[in-house]
Amino acid sequence: MNEALREIGTIKQFVKDEVIFSEGEMGNALYILLSGKVSVSKQSDFDGESIVLAELDSGAVFGEMAVIRDHFRSATLTAVEPVITLCIARENFSKFIMLESRYAHTMLKTLAMRIQSVRQKCEERSLCQHDQ
Secondary structure, X not given: OOHHHHHHEEEEEEOOOOEEEOOOOEOOEEEEEEEOEEEEEEEOOOXXXXXXXXXXXXXXXEOHHHHHHOOEOOOEEEEOOOEEEEEEEHXXXXXXXXXXXXXXXXXXXXXXXXXXXXXXXXXXXXXXXXXX
């Protein structure tokens, strides 16, 4: 990671099982996962249970959806193991994209994969519930 990127962000560490942010909170920053693994979960509208949507590894960017949309968090992110992140505040988002344009491409790919994964999980869940 380049020095300019470190200057616009803050290193944050999380212990295993610590919630990084929760679904429904206002999103004010995005995170680059420098080390560790995080779990992405969402509360089901159907039965209120938590559904794990994905696990992200080092190099992943998360929290960008709420920053881009200036909206609430769409999922809960929890450290699966000790985690180190670079936290980039909303006001530095444009600088972040200009400094590290490769992350813009990574974010677009990640968003597309997340949409596909959520659709698949919803379809699977819907099929399972119809069989009951």
